[in-house]
Amino acid sequence: MAVPDASKVRVRIAPSPTGFAHLGTASTALYNVLFGRANGGTFVLRIDDTDVERNRPEYELVIYESLHWLGLDWDEGPDKGGPDGPYRQSERLDLYKEHAARLLGEGKAYRCYCTPEELDAERKQAQAEKRPYKYSRRCLTNPPSGRPEFTVRFKVPGGEVKFTDMIRGEMSFDADLIGDFIIVKSDGYPTYNFASPVDDAAMKITHVIRGEEHLSNTPYQLMLVDALGYTRPVAYAHMPLILAKDGAKLSKRKHPEANLALYREQGYLPEALINYLALLGWNPGTSQEIFTFDELLRAFSFDRVQHAGARFDWEKLNWINGEYIRRLDDEELTRRLRPFLPNLDEATIRRAVPALKTRLTKLADAADLLDYLWTDPAPPELDPDSVESIRAAVHALNGVPWEPEPIHDALMQVVEESGAKPNKIFMPIRLAVTGKKISPPIDYTLALLPQDVAMSRLQRAIGGPA
Numbered sequence: 384m385a386v387p388d389a390s391k392v393r394v395r396i397a398p399s400p401t402g403f404a405h406l407g408t409a410s411t412a413l414y415n416v417l418f419g420r421a422n423g424g425t426f427v428l429r430i431d432d433t434d435v436e437r438n439r440p441e442y443e444l445v446i447y448e449s450l451h452w453l454g455l456d457w458d459e460g461p462d463k464g465g466p467d468g469p470y471r472q473s474e475r476l477d478l479y480k481e482h483a484a485r486l487l488g489e490g491k492a493y494r495c496y497c498t499p500e501e502l503d504a505e506r507k508q509a510q511a512e513k514r515p516y517k518y519s520r521r522c523l524t525n526p527p528s529g530r531p532e533f534t535v536r537f538k539v540p541g542g543e544v545k546f547t548d549m550i551r552g553e554m555s556f557d558a559d560l561i562g563d564f565i566i567v568k569s570d571g572y573p574t575y576n577f578a579s580p581v582d583d584a585a586m587k588i589t590h591v592i593r594g595e596e597h598l599s600n601t602p603y604q605l606m607l608v609d610a611l612g613y614t615r616p617v618a619y620a621h622m623p624l625i626l627a628k629d630g631a632k633l634s635k636r637k638h639p640e641a642n643l644a645l646y647r648e649q650g651y652l653p654e655a656l657i658n659y660l661a662l663l664g665w666n667p668g669t670s671q672e673i674f675t676f677d678e679l680l681r682a683f684s685f686d687r688v689q690h691a692g693a694r695f696d697w698e699k700l701n702w703i704n705g706e707y708i709r710r711l712d713d714e715e716l717t718r719r720l721r722p723f724l725p726n727l728d729e730a731t732i733r734r735a736v737p738a739l740k741t742r743l744t745k746l747a748d749a750a751d752l753l754d755y756l757w758t759d760p761a762p763p764e765l766d767p768d769s770v771e772s773i774r775a776a777v778h779a780l781n782g783v784p785w786e787p788e789p790i791h792d793a794l795m796q797v798v799e800e801s802g803a804k805p806n807k808i809f810m811p812i813r814l815a816v817t818g819k820k821i822s823p824p825i826d827y828t829l830a831l832l833p834q835d836v837a838m839s840r841l842q843r844a845i846g847g848p849a
């Protein structure tokens with residue numbers, strides 16, 4: 384089998400299709416893509432689906448869709464093919480079997496017939512004696528006979544395992560503390576720590592970029608790479624964990640922000656989320672916060688990625704998303720808003736865009752701001768001053784061309800004549816027309832409704848014609 388050629392960068396992600404697509408998958412994919420593309424390399428998508436209990440093919444599609452939505456496209460993968468396929472681990476079982484057989488044949492692995500109860504007893508014994516647990520190697524020296532079920536254990540050679548981490552520097556682990564670990568389970572399936580390095584070697588992966596939770600797995604995997612006679616990947620990068628606001632690790636069950644689908648549903652722009660994810664754990668060393676993808680490609684490097692966990696910050700994401708929304712031209716924003724405003728025709732959305740642009744942090748907010756266009760709000764309770772303000776507005780608006788500017792001029796006239804603050808006049812109008820305290824700027828709020836509808840809502844609020 385060919386060995387990795389370090390001059391040709393190959394990176395990969397290996398998500399497991401066990402539920403919704405996780406924000407961490409997007410962040411890992413992004414750092415892989417940034418490093419891979421900046422080095423003219425190849426980005427591989429491998430589906431880590433050996434957990435038969437939890438994997439579902441539909442979750443694989445969810446991973447594809449989320450990555451496509453973010454524009455993080457892969458060069459090789461189950462759907463694309465490539466020279467080192469298949470790219471689903473469930474289709475590579477023969478390869479793992481061959482490798483296990485080789486290790487068994489060379490005495491680098493052995494069958495273990497211990498039952499879970501026996502292993503549990505060993506573990507408890509170690510606990511009672513206050514020593515770290517390591518498998519006793521009973522089945523290496525004195526295996527019980529007559530038991531059909533077995534696992535395969537790797538015979539850990541011990542010593543020091545060193546590797547380069549592009550974020551954390553030179554790492555060193557004491558393998559004498561690592562017991563012989565299982566590489567093939569009793570159902571014949573490989574463990575993650577076995578399948579992953581076999582695939583990384585077979586797929587000639589040069590740089591393994593993944594979450595920090597795998598840092599402690601790396602010495603296990605490197606010992607297997609060595610035992611199988613492969614060349615090690617050039618380097619690893621263990622990315623900081625993404626933490627929720629409360630400092631806990633972002634979990635699929637507890638934190639809705641872990642679910643990538645949420646961002647799409649809420650109308651975060653994929654390019655804004657990419658920008659945010661790049662900054663979640665990495666800093667450019669300058670005050671720049673808005674980056675195009677090409678700028679990220681040029682600026683990103685692992686030596687500015689932090690070691691500590693990165694806390695998720697909705698405020699920052701919302702700010703970045705608002706910036707991206709404001710930078711879209713009106714046609715493009717209209718196009719992107721369309722799925723979020725199914726009740727409105729394109730021309731109405733287009734007319735609303737200049738007003739929305741200044742107020743949106745995410746596209747889904749548009750429906751809250753505009754729902755008065757397709758639902759008739761209940762007339763508000765108004766004090767006598769407010770009734771008076773609306774009465775004056777109705778007079779002033781009578782016969783005015785129904786566009787934001789003339790509407791604005793007419794209402795400013797009312798403001799001036801009343802001597803009140805603009806909001807004192809605008810708020811009752813807003814309440815009467817939309818039923819809410821927040822809406823687009825008042826001139827747009829009115830202009831977006833047909834004139835007769837706007838006028839009749841105003842008149843209704845003051846109990847009849849002005």
Ligand code: GLU
Pocket residue numbers: 396397398399431579592593594597
């Ligand atoms: N399936 C593992 C995960 O999603 C892959 C880890 C790796 O990249 O090796 O965490």
